[in-house]
Amino acid sequence: MTESDLPVANLTPGRWGDPTQAVELPAAALEALKHLGVRRPTPHGAVGESGSAAPEGAGKAGGPGGAGDAGGPLAEAVSPTTASASGEGAVSAVGSGAVGGGRELGGEGLAVLVGVLGPEHVLTDFESRWAHTRGYSTPDLLRHRMGDTTDMPAAVVYPGSHEEVQRLLGVCSEQGIAVVPYAGGTSVVGGLAPQGTAFVAVDLRRLDKLVEIDEVSRTARIEAGVRGTAAEALLAERGYTLGHFPQSYEGASIGGYAATRSSGQASAGYGRFDQMVVGLTVATPRGTIELGRAPMSAAGPDLRQLFLGSEGALGIITSVVVRVRPRPTERSFEGWRFASFDEGLTAIRRVAQDGPVPTVLRLSDEAETAINLADPNVLGGGSGGVLAIVGFEGARTPVRRAELAEVLTAAGGTYLGEGPGDTWRQGRYRAPYLRDPLLDEGALVETLETAGFWSTLPALKAGVTEALVNELTAQGTPPIVLCHVSHVYETGASLYFTVISAQTGDPVAQWRRAKIAANDAIAKAGATITHHHAVGTDHRDAYAAEIGPLAVETLQAVKRVLDPNNILSPGILIPPS
Numbered sequence: 001m002t003e004s005d006l007p008v009a010n011l012t013p014g015r016w017g018d019p020t021q022a023v024e025l026p027a028a029a030l031e032a033l034k035h036l037g038v039r040r041p042t043p044h045g046a047v048g049e050s051g052s053a054a055p056e057g058a059g060k061a062g063g064p065g066g067a068g069d070a071g072g073p074l075a076e077a078v079s080p081t082t083a084s085a086s087g088e089g090a091v092s093a094v095g096s097g098a099v100g101g102g103r104e105l106g107g108e109g110l111a112v113l114v115g116v117l118g119p120e121h122v123l124t125d126f127e128s129r130w131a132h133t134r135g136y137s138t139p140d141l142l143r144h145r146m147g148d149t150t151d152m153p154a155a156v157v158y159p160g161s162h163e164e165v166q167r168l169l170g171v172c173s174e175q176g177i178a179v180v181p182y183a184g185g186t187s188v189v190g191g192l193a194p195q196g197t198a199f200v201a202v203d204l205r206r207l208d209k210l211v212e213i214d215e216v217s218r219t220a221r222i223e224a225g226v227r228g229t230a231a232e233a234l235l236a237e238r239g240y241t242l243g244h245f246p247q248s249y250e251g252a253s254i255g256g257y258a259a260t261r262s263s264g265q266a267s268a269g270y271g272r273f274d275q276m277v278v279g280l281t282v283a284t285p286r287g288t289i290e291l292g293r294a295p296m297s298a299a300g301p302d303l304r305q306l307f308l309g310s311e312g313a314l315g316i317i318t319s320v321v322v323r324v325r326p327r328p329t330e331r332s333f334e335g336w337r338f339a340s341f342d343e344g345l346t347a348i349r350r351v352a353q354d355g356p357v358p359t360v361l362r363l364s365d366e367a368e369t370a371i372n373l374a375d376p377n378v379l380g381g382g383s384g385g386v387l388a389i390v391g392f393e394g395a396r397t398p399v400r401r402a403e404l405a406e407v408l409t410a411a412g413g414t415y416l417g418e419g420p421g422d423t424w425r426q427g428r429y430r431a432p433y434l435r436d437p438l439l440d441e442g443a444l445v446e447t448l449e450t451a452g453f454w455s456t457l458p459a460l461k462a463g464v465t466e467a468l469v470n471e472l473t474a475q476g477t478p479p480i481v482l483c484h485v486s487h488v489y490e491t492g493a494s495l496y497f498t499v500i501s502a503q504t505g506d507p508v509a510q511w512r513r514a515k516i517a518a519n520d521a522i523a524k525a526g527a528t529i530t531h532h533h534a535v536g537t538d539h540r541d542a543y544a545a546e547i548g549p550l551a552v553e554t555l556q557a558v559k560r561v562l563d564p565n566n567i568l569s570p571g572i573l574i575p576p577s
């Protein structure tokens with residue numbers, strides 16, 4: 001099984017992944033949770049901030065003309081109060097207006113949308129809007145369980161071409177209708193929830209084509225709504241791969257990858273998504289921008305980089321031209337043991353700087369090695385230490401493996417064979433499925449990530465860990481904090497933290513405080529607020545502090561030019577001017 005064989009998953013709102021693949025927690029994990037003081041919460045009453053309801057049968061895969069999937073497990077949902085759960089016919093709402101998160105979009109506004117896209121592509125029924133409410137951060141999942149309908153779009157629209165997106169933005173700008181692009185919906189940073197305004201979710205799933213492949217240049221134009229899994233399958237038919245495999249691979253889409261500058265688990269070999277993009281087409285309220293006449297150019301600043309990572313605030317990316325590679329015929333994943341995280345860090349730095357660089361390179365710390373790899377034999381007899389995963393794909397795999405083995409051995413590594421590598425590879429999309437049963441049991445579990453230069457990483461890791469431990473312990477819920485190096489570069493790397501503790505009575509506020517403490521520690525260590533999860537609303541203020549007021553003003557000025565009526569994802573990424 002390779003990535004191009006994985007099916008497109010029908011995500012359900014409020015729980016990660018394909019519902020048919022849901023996992024149960026092993027007995028050992030349940031036992032371990034007791035030591036953290038985790039207790040199964042009592043079913044929610046009217047807890048949501050809005051006091052409103054979750055609908056039955058709301059599917060993330062809800063699409064034009066059709067209902068969403070049969071609903072995810074919504075047993076704890078309270079009954080509807082502020083919003084209609086009747087699933088009223090979408091376009092029949094035209095003329096009466098539509099309520100989103102308690103904020104209304106007038107009937108005139110809906111009529112304008114219908115005028116551009118036709119009634120079948122403008123949905124206002126509750127299920128469709130609920131299925132497009134927020135993303136998949138832990139606070140998002142918790143608020144979903146509470147039936148919190150704030151942040152729900154007033155309507156969901158489905159444009160079918162670049163031209164339709166362009167026309168849509170034109171009329172929305174004239175009418176002052178806020179829009180938020182929605183690709184796979186897997187944002188974990190509040191990127192789908194503009195604050196304080198009625199808005200329309202622009203679901204891009206109908207932009208679903210692999211438009212063309214230039215086999216000589218090895219590039220492909222892919223539309224923004226193509227899911228990562230579908231893109232790989234389409235490219236595989238022609239013998240190519242993109243090589244972009246984030247852990248959200250089952251759900252995320254090409255447009256989302258570009259808009260968030262996503263980074264996949266094979267980034268050491270294939271690069272980040274922003275490094276794969278050589279051209280893009282963007283619709284803005286003022287018109288279309290086409291970028292990327294050549295792979296590289298000295299013609300002024302590289303404006304592609306202005307739109308990569310722009311999170312819907314500057315325009316809607318409707319297609320990208322990406323570099324593709326021949327599908328690998330050889331693959332191998334192996335495990336290496338190091339005595340300590342510091343020793344492993346030095347080893348993988350040497351590899352990142354002097355090579356040979358594999359396709360996948362990641363290093364777990366002691367805590368993550370012990371917990372995630374509960375198999376006591378994985379490190380050769382449970383003698384402690386940390387695990388590195390090294391993966392190779394493509395040509396010369398045996399030669400590159402042998403060269404790298406010499407470097408890692410010289411750096412203190414012990415070869416553990418392919419067992420740990422294969423285990424990691426097979427389980428790598430399964431880990432997020434554990435979060436929902438953990439939340440059900442009353443655990444608070446969330447991840448966060450950052451990046452810094454190699455020289456800063458030990459202090460960064462220590463500072464973030466200490467901040468999380470101190471803050472959650474002060475709240476009466478001492479946590480376990482796990483960490484791994486997830487992506488490497490010549491000059492530095494990203495650190496990815498997983499936090500597990502017992503939930504307090506208000507886990508959303510509990511995590512908010514912990515996250516603020518972690519953000520402060522990241523800033524203090526001089527690192528970036530996000531390496532690949534992006535900014536959204538959750539990181540917006542920290543991002544502004546990171547780049548400084550003049551840089552913020554620069555972004556605001558660009559936004560004013562492209563989006564004079566501030567309809568594009570207001571409040572997401574760029575602070576209001």
Ligand SMILES: Cc1cc2nc3c(=O)[nH]c(=O)nc-3n(C[C@H](O)[C@H](O)[C@H](O)COP(=O)(O)OP(=O)(O)OC[C@H]3O[C@@H](n4cnc5c(N)ncnc54)[C@H](O)[C@@H]3O)c2cc1C
Pocket residue numbers: 016135136137180181182183184185186187188190191192204224245246247248251252253254255256257258259260261262263264265310311312313315316317318432532533534536569572
């Ligand atoms: C379980 C899990 C694991 C994850 N693992 C990773 C990982 O390994 N690596 C990683 O990088 N990220 C990861 N993420 C975060 C998320 O998957 C990425 O940010 C992903 O790139 C988002 O893609 P999407 O298609 O779901 O975008 P969405 O969530 O739909 O959108 C993300 C943001 O981009 C905007 N946007 C979407 N499409 C467009 C467009 N066409 N034009 C302009 N703006 C647009 C949206 O409005 C939103 O602000 C993970 C998330 C989850 C839930």
